[in-house]
Amino acid sequence: MNEHISSAYDRDLEEIQTLVIKMGGLVEVAILNAGEALAKRDVALAESVRAGDKDIDALEMQINEEAARTIALRAPVSKDLRSVLTTLRIAASLERIGDYAKNIAKRTTTLVDIPPINGTDTALKRMSREVQVMLKDVLDSYLRRDAVLAEDVRQRDQEVDQMYNALFREFLTFMMEDPRNITACMHLHFMAKNVERMGDLVTNMAEQVIYLSTGEMPDEARPKDDQTAFVSTPE
């Protein structure tokens, strides 16, 4: 894309983009640390994730303000308009992902006093690691306006859904085996659901990147593999 005749306009758009990337970086770290804190039962790390959410929220505010200012002063059209609009939506998704990471960290603080449930911590950590890689790729696709990479991320969400399905069934089994597992399993299940929702939000971001670079939202339905809504009895 050529530069604007007004170079200050280019600087405004770049500044907003830089803020999004910075915010994305903080959210990636929050996801990784939330998973790590759970696996290692590291309360200090969990607390740092909770505290760090304030910075993420502040960045979202800043992005909203900069975007509103750009719309008011520059009246962007076409690609520039899409760039500002998608930035707002991407920032909103990042903020929600940050909240989910914070919630995982909060539950980790509660879980430290309860013995771990056979291997599920590691499974959760692996799942959050998967979402973090998707997030990294979607941020790259945003920077490069790369609809192909964004579509790839969008397709990968079904892997996260499958991991969530498997965990859901495991939690049910553990709870049926021994009612003393219920407290831990309930917390762990909410954490898994949080990670699954993060994956959905990353998928939304990928759709925004596709809209940004092509001007159209992807229309074909993406594969959804979260089947837990239909589970009644564990097999």
Add this chain to the structure above:
Amino acid sequence: MEDHYRMDRTMSTAQDTKISARNVQVHYADNHAIKDVNVEIGDKTVTAFIGPSGCGKSTFLRCLNRMNDTIDICRVGGDILIDGEDIYDPKVDPVQLRAKVGMVFQKPNPFPKSIYDNVAYGPKIHGLAANKAELDQIVERALRRGAIWDEVKDRLHAPGTGLSGGQQQRLCIARAVATEPEVLLMDEPCSALDPIATAQVEELIDELRQNYAVVIVTHSMQQAARVSQKTAFFHLGNLVEYDDTDQIFTNPKDPRTESYISGRIG
């Protein structure tokens, strides 16, 4: 006879088209100003022509009521049909054509006469009124359509040049609609007006759309976006892109359009 029949049928399939331009070429001496432009302009629609200075948008607009006839070195080729009739046919009287295709210019140019006479002039020379009472009616209706009646009804015999710039421009629009045209051409009608007067003229353009096909040339992209339903982007004498206005401003297909509307170095 048979030819006429076929022509009627073609026209009825395109009943929403008011102006149809086919392979239009304009030369100013050796300068090829309009290169093979094809466009269908809809009735009861505001169509905006945008593009950088010298792109040919005003030249093309002036072809639509044969204003270019007055320039000796200007040659127009191709066909321009209004309601299926070739306006460059030797049988067409350019004066009658210009009554049907009204024009409003960049700078308000009221005649040095009263407000009343400014509007009454066209209907008088075209014999549209049988008596004074009818003429009064025509003048009032035109001034109302020009959204200026309430401001001037008490001083119809004051000079038109004494009005403010925005009022003068609306007076010129009233003058243009007084002859009951079917098409209104506007060449940068707001470039000499302040934002309030601009908003009033834009509001008026939107109302005029109910009765006329309006074609507006504008340098303000925001104005094109605000008032038009269709936008045509001209560049170096070519019609680069012609589409629904919201399509042009959200997702144009041609990179030259994209660069122009988003203020980039082409």
